[in-house]
Amino acid sequence: MKLEARNIEMTFRGPPAVRVLEPVDLDVADGEFVCLLGPSGCGKSTLMQIIAGFLTPTAGKVTIDGKPVSGPDRKRIFVFQERGVFPWLTVADNIGFGLADLDAGARAKKITELVQLVGLGGFEKAYPHELSGGMKQRVEVARALAVDPDMLFLDEPFGALDSMTRLTMRSELLRIWQAAKKTILFVTHDVDESVQLADRVVVMSARPAKIRKIVDIDIPRPRDISSKRYLELRDGILAEIGLAHAI
Amino acid sequence: MRSNERWLFPLLFGIALLLVWQLAVVGTGTKVVPGPLQVGKGIGELWNRGVLVRYTLDSLRRVAIGYAIAVAIGVPLGLWMGLSPTVFAAANPLVQIIRPISPIAWIPIAIVMWGIGESAPIFLIALAGLFPIVSSVAAQVRTVPPMFVSAARNFGLGEAAIIRRVLFPAVLPQLLASLRLALGVCWIVVVAAEMIAVDSGLGYLIIDSRNAGKRYDLVVAGMVLVGAIGLLLDVLFRLLERMPSVRWGFLTR
Numbered sequence: 193m194k195l196e197a198r199n200i201e202m203t204f205r206g207p208p209a210v211r212v213l214e215p216v217d218l219d220v221a222d223g224e225f226v227c228l229l230g231p232s233g234c235g236k237s238t239l240m241q242i243i244a245g246f247l248t249p250t251a252g253k254v255t256i257d258g259k260p261v262s263g264p265d266r267k268r269i270f271v272f273q274e275r276g277v278f279p280w281l282t283v284a285d286n287i288g289f290g291l292a293d294l295d296a297g298a299r300a301k302k303i304t305e306l307v308q309l310v311g312l313g314g315f316e317k318a319y320p321h322e323l324s325g326g327m328k329q330r331v332e333v334a335r336a337l338a339v340d341p342d343m344l345f346l347d348e349p350f351g352a353l354d355s356m357t358r359l360t361m362r363s364e365l366l367r368i369w370q371a372a373k374k375t376i377l378f379v380t381h382d383v384d385e386s387v388q389l390a391d392r393v394v395v396m397s398a399r400p401a402k403i404r405k406i407v408d409i410d411i412p413r414p415r416d417i418s419s420k421r422y423l424e425l426r427d428g429i430l431a432e433i434g435l436a437h438a439i
Numbered sequence: 440m441r442s443n444e445r446w447l448f449p450l451l452f453g454i455a456l457l458l459v460w461q462l463a464v465v466g467t468g469t470k471v472v473p474g475p476l477q478v479g480k481g482i483g484e485l486w487n488r489g490v491l492v493r494y495t496l497d498s499l500r501r502v503a504i505g506y507a508i509a510v511a512i513g514v515p516l517g518l519w520m521g522l523s524p525t526v527f528a529a530a531n532p533l534v535q536i537i538r539p540i541s542p543i544a545w546i547p548i549a550i551v552m553w554g555i556g557e558s559a560p561i562f563l564i565a566l567a568g569l570f571p572i573v574s575s576v577a578a579q580v581r582t583v584p585p586m587f588v589s590a591a592r593n594f595g596l597g598e599a600a601i602i603r604r605v606l607f608p609a610v611l612p613q614l615l616a617s618l619r620l621a622l623g624v625c626w627i628v629v630v631a632a633e634m635i636a637v638d639s640g641l642g643y644l645i646i647d648s649r650n651a652g653k654r655y656d657l658v659v660a661g662m663v664l665v666g667a668i669g670l671l672l673d674v675l676f677r678l679l680e681r682m683p684s685v686r687w688g689f690l691t692r
Contacts, residue, residue: 246589264593272586280608289604290594339594 194343194375195220195243200252202238212238214402215252218394222342225369225376227386229429230396236379237347239401243377244270244345256343266290268343269336273352277320277331283307284316286331290339306334309368326357333368343375350385362388366413383433387426388417395432405432473656481660490644495664498629498640501557505564506625510618512565513572518602520573521580531577538570542628546635553636560632560640567628568621575617579610612680619676626669641665 195218202213212235220226228236241247243254245264254261256268264270269290277286284303291299307313310330320328329349336344346365350358366389369376380386386393393407407429411421457475464474473481485491520527520534542563553559583606591605633642641661648657 244593264589266593266595268593270589270593272590275584276586276590278587278590278605278608280611289591292600292604 193219194222194224195254195256195377197239197243197254198252200239200242200249200254202235202242202247203250211400213242213249214400216401216403218243218403220375220377223373223375225378225389225391227390227393228377228379228396229383229386229393229433230381230401231398231433232381234396234399235401236396239396240345240347240377240379241270244268246270266339267341268345269339269341270345270347271332271336271349272347273329273349275352277328277335279320282317282319283312283323283331286320287334287338289335302338306338309337309371310334311364324357325353326361329353329361330364333365337368337372337374341374343377346376346378348379348381351380358385363414365389370413383426383429383435384417387422387429388415393429395429397433407432471653471655473659477656478659478663481654481656482663485644485657485660491664494640494644495668497637498633498642499668501560501632501640502564502622502625502629505561505629506568506622508561508565509568509572509621509625513569513621514576514614517573517576518580518606520577522602522606527577527581531574534570534574534577538574542567543631546631549632550636555636557637559636560629560642563632564625564628568625571621571624572617576610576614579613579617580606583609615676615680619673619680622672622676623669626665626672630665641668 197216197218199215199217200213201215202211204210204212216239218226218239228240230236238247242249243256243261245254245261245268278289281289284307287306288299288303291302294302303316307316310333312327312330312334315323315327320331323331333344333349349365350361353361362385365376378386378389387409390409393409394403395405395407396402397404407425409425411419411425415422461474461476464472482491485494516530520530545563545566546559549559549562553562587605587609588601591601596604629640630642630645633640634646637643638647641664645658645661645665648654648661
């Protein structure tokens with residue numbers, strides 16, 4: 193297993209103390225794409241921040257590659273919503289942010305490579321305020337990939353984008369995931385998004401969060417999102433979290 | 440607004456104002472308040488006596504030294520206060536109590552501490568700049584989104600690198616704006632500071648012209664010079680704020 197989380201519990205010390213996570217167990221295989229799905233504010237982001245090493249759990253243990261996680265690591269990059277790009281740096285300098293130890297030539301080469309990968313050719317010298325939300329999100333993904341991590345943590349990365357850009361970004365992410373062979377943990381509250389992207393969907397309850405169910409998405413890629421199996425899986429998850437699929 | 444209007448309107452307004460001023464002086468027959476023509480002649484006289492350039496440079500030198508001290512102490516102290524909640528909790532109440540005290544109120548203390556000479560006005564100028572810088576830098580650091588720091592930490596940056604590569608550029612636009620305002624405050628205070636303890640500079644010129652012979656034309660000439668140089672300093676500082684790596688802060692608002 194790439195990642196093993198055992199009995200992760202979290203209570204934010206108050207006052208008032210807030211219980212965020214009931215004991216959670218989660219295993220993620222190397223190269224797997226796993227979505228954490230749950231209602232807003234349920235504690236799924238907290239779980240991912242614990243796994244990424246930004247928060248210390250009240251109880252429980254996370255091991256990655258057999259070693260306990262004690263803090264953030266260059267091998268595992270957390271991608272925030274597009275607000276995480278540094279507004280004072282150009283696209284190229286943002287992407288090269290984690291490459292300070294490379295010499296200028298190698299750094300430039302790596303940046304060019306990533307600019308191509310995320311489709312931002314021609315915008316190398318642009319500043320973030322000149323970019324759309326989707327482009328900023330690509331910059332952040334490229335900045336993460338630049339240091340060649342083996343895991344990516346994405347926290348509702350497409351939440352702030354319009355629905356069309358979101359669809360494009362999803363297929364872009366799958367393309368990058370398949371090309372770069374990373375293990376991805378992806379937090380979302382969007383049922384469709386989770387079924388479109390993930391190998392497995394971890395369905396979480398409202399706060400304090402616990403895992404209600406883990407659903408294997410056994411649809412071959414590229415996925416036909418009007419296929420019977422897709423709708424079956426999606427409706428199953430909607431039923432699991434108690435949402436009617438008629439409005 | 441078209442570009443010629445940006446120059447034409449203030450110019451016309453200025454000329455009109457000078458005209459009203461001159462007419463008022465002539466109309467009332469006052470012997471005390473100088474008209475714009477007398478002030479213009481006064482500036483010419485200062486130039487001919489060679490004090491215009493010398494006094495201006497003296498004032499600028501004192502402001503440069505005092506301001507440099509304020510920046511050198513204020514920026515690191517502000518960064519430190521912004522980074523450490525403990526330091527902030529300890530130092531902020533004191534800063535907030537001292538900050539609203541006018542530097543003028545410090546004049547007696549400054550004379551007791553430094554006596555007659557260059558040090559007293561420089562001390563006052565440094566004091567005038569220091570507290571606005573400390574409190575605004577501290578406040579600015581605390582507004583940097585925590586995710587910038589988290590992201591930097593994720594890429595393996597240590598504390599020093601986080602300050603240099605993330606916090607400093609993140610606050611730079613607001614930092615320059617508050618440094619510009621602080622320079623303005625220092626320039627305001629130099630006039631008062633030079634009315635004590637020294638015998639040169641534009642502040643000295645103003646108080647000395649009044650005391651020695653009630654030369655109000657030279658008093659107003661000194662005021663005009665202070666205003667013009669203050670404006671020039673502000674304009675020069677604004678040029679810094681236009682650098683591309685700084686400009687983001689103004690464009691995204």
